[in-house]
Amino acid sequence: MSRRREAVGPAWGLALGPKFFLLALIAAGLMITDHRQQHLAAIRDALSVVLFPLQAVVNLPFATWHWAGDATATRQALMDELNQLRDDRLDLQVQLQRLAALEAENARLRAMMGASRQAADRVLVAEILAVDLDPFRHRFTVNKGTRHGVHVGQALLDANGVLGQVVRVQPLTAEAIMISDADHALPVIVNRNGLRTIAMGTGDTEHLSLPFLPNSADIDEGDLLVSSGLGGTFPSGYPVATVRRVERRPGEAFAQISAEPAAGLLRAREVLLVWSSRTGEEEAPAEQTERADPGTLAGAPGSGPSPDGQAP
Amino acid sequence: MTGQRSVMAAALASLVLALALAIVPLPAQAGALRPDWVVLALVFWCLTTPSRFGLGWAFILGLLLDTLTGALLGQHALALMLASYPVLRFRLRLRVFPMLQLTIAVTLLLALYQFTLFWIDGVTSRGMPASAYWWPVVTGALVWPLVFHIGERALRESARPQVGL
Numbered sequence: 354m355s356r357r358r359e360a361v362g363p364a365w366g367l368a369l370g371p372k373f374f375l376l377a378l379i380a381a382g383l384m385i386t387d388h389r390q391q392h393l394a395a396i397r398d399a400l401s402v403v404l405f406p407l408q409a410v411v412n413l414p415f416a417t418w419h420w421a422g423d424a425t426a427t428r429q430a431l432m433d434e435l436n437q438l439r440d441d442r443l444d445l446q447v448q449l450q451r452l453a454a455l456e457a458e459n460a461r462l463r464a465m466m467g468a469s470r471q472a473a474d475r476v477l478v479a480e481i482l483a484v485d486l487d488p489f490r491h492r493f494t495v496n497k498g499t500r501h502g503v504h505v506g507q508a509l510l511d512a513n514g515v516l517g518q519v520v521r522v523q524p525l526t527a528e529a530i531m532i533s534d535a536d537h538a539l540p541v542i543v544n545r546n547g548l549r550t551i552a553m554g555t556g557d558t559e560h561l562s563l564p565f566l567p568n569s570a571d572i573d574e575g576d577l578l579v580s581s582g583l584g585g586t587f588p589s590g591y592p593v594a595t596v597r598r599v600e601r602r603p604g605e606a607f608a609q610i611s612a613e614p615a616a617g618l619l620r621a622r623e624v625l626l627v628w629s630s631r632t633g634e635e636e637a638p639a640e641q642t643e644r645a646d647p648g649t650l651a652g653a654p655g656s657g658p659s660p661d662g663q664a665p
Numbered sequence: 666m667t668g669q670r671s672v673m674a675a676a677l678a679s680l681v682l683a684l685a686l687a688i689v690p691l692p693a694q695a696g697a698l699r700p701d702w703v704v705l706a707l708v709f710w711c712l713t714t715p716s717r718f719g720l721g722w723a724f725i726l727g728l729l730l731d732t733l734t735g736a737l738l739g740q741h742a743l744a745l746m747l748a749s750y751p752v753l754r755f756r757l758r759l760r761v762f763p764m765l766q767l768t769i770a771v772t773l774l775l776a777l778y779q780f781t782l783f784w785i786d787g788v789t790s791r792g793m794p795a796s797a798y799w800w801p802v803v804t805g806a807l808v809w810p811l812v813f814h815i816g817e818r819a820l821r822e823s824a825r826p827q828v829g830l
């Protein structure tokens with residue numbers, strides 16, 4: 354035992370210095386490989402499977418808290434909620450009746466114009482794991498992974514609108530980036546007049562910025578922005594944000610526009626993973642290259658007027 | 666032998682706890698102040714039981730931390746190794762430091778750790794506001810005496826059966 358005491362570190366026959374050098378080289382090699390290419394998915398997958406129990410345990414108190422809240426709810430509260438849900442459902446069904454007719458009409462009109470039909474989107478409910486990744490990057494982990502068919506670039510929605518997209522998948526979990534992350538951008542259109550632009554994250558969950566609109570652009574406070582589907586990543590037609598502030602400065606070329614995300618970015622506990630099945634013209638070549646490049650997080654093919662280039 | 670084994674168990678438990686604390690959700694503002702629990706735990710074990718904990722552990726823990734936080738694979742591994750190397754190298758000197766001096770040393774190690782992360786983030790252009798890196802150094806230094814006392818206590822408790830024999 355005394356011999357062991359003297360040795361520093363569990364010696365593999367290596368002194369401290371050379372061992373440090375060797376491991377540092379391995380770490381540097383890993384970082385370079387991870388940064389340049391995406392070859393390390395297997396290592397990451399293996400580690401994430403090992404770590405999944407830890408994430409589950411950390412999540413447990415929060416899950417238990419929610420469960421306890423449900424379990425101890427009074428009958429009155431549950432009845433109220435049930436009635437509320439019934440009312441909501443009735444409302445939605447009424448809207449749906451009109452939607453069915455509109456959808457049929459839309460399909461007919463598109464067929465007349467020779468445009469491709471938009472198929473329905475398939476969704477899967479995933480739960481956000483209560484684990485923090487990084488306080489300054491708007492990322493989160495969900496409890497669905499490759500085993501459930503999740504893929505990189507997949508869009509995430511909540512009940513109110515677009516939330517973000519998947520950036521990395523592991524067998525049991527997936528990491529997603531919110532639309533408010535400073536590295537994120539997504540193509541949107543103004544619902545009122547179809548004006549195309551790009552909404553960039555600002556690093557603040559309350560604001561998105563629309564930096565590429567000229568002062569003369571027809572956009573006003575209160576306008577709803579919906580996803581345009583032009584980047585190929587996000588399905589089209591889902592609400593993204595509401596314009597809150599438009600500042601037109603005569604001396605500058607572009608207006609300063611900020612919008613408030615429709616999705617509850619910090620409030621969501623459950624999210625919808627969307628598989629958008631779309632065919633035909635809507636998949637322009639530019640979108641495929643965008644999809645093939647995992648380094649780009651933006652849903653947009655580029656920051657600039659490029660969505661215009663895709664207009665048929 | 667039982668004593669040694671329970672020391673190992675205590676160490677492993679503390680490291681798993683540190684990993685859990687690294688991802689426990691905190692309110693947005695407090696998240697930036699989260700101390701680097703894994704560094705503190707690893708430094709403690711390198712300082713007290715270097716026969717068991719060395720660079721290999723720093724490397725493995727770093728990879729686990731990379732996976733947990735979604736960082737570049739190897740980033741935390743390198744930073745943890747850089748922080749634990751001086752401890753292993755100068756541990757005989759560090760062991761006789763009074764608390765204040767030891768805390769200053771640990772603060773420097775935390776700064777080195779955070780600087781490594783900052784530097785790698787900068788090189789790979791994933792940089793964050795600088796305050797994100799420096800607050801954990803301050804909070805880490807503040808909680809270090811506590812970590813050290815709890816650790817010493819656990820070490821003494823788990824080593825006791827061996828002393829009794």
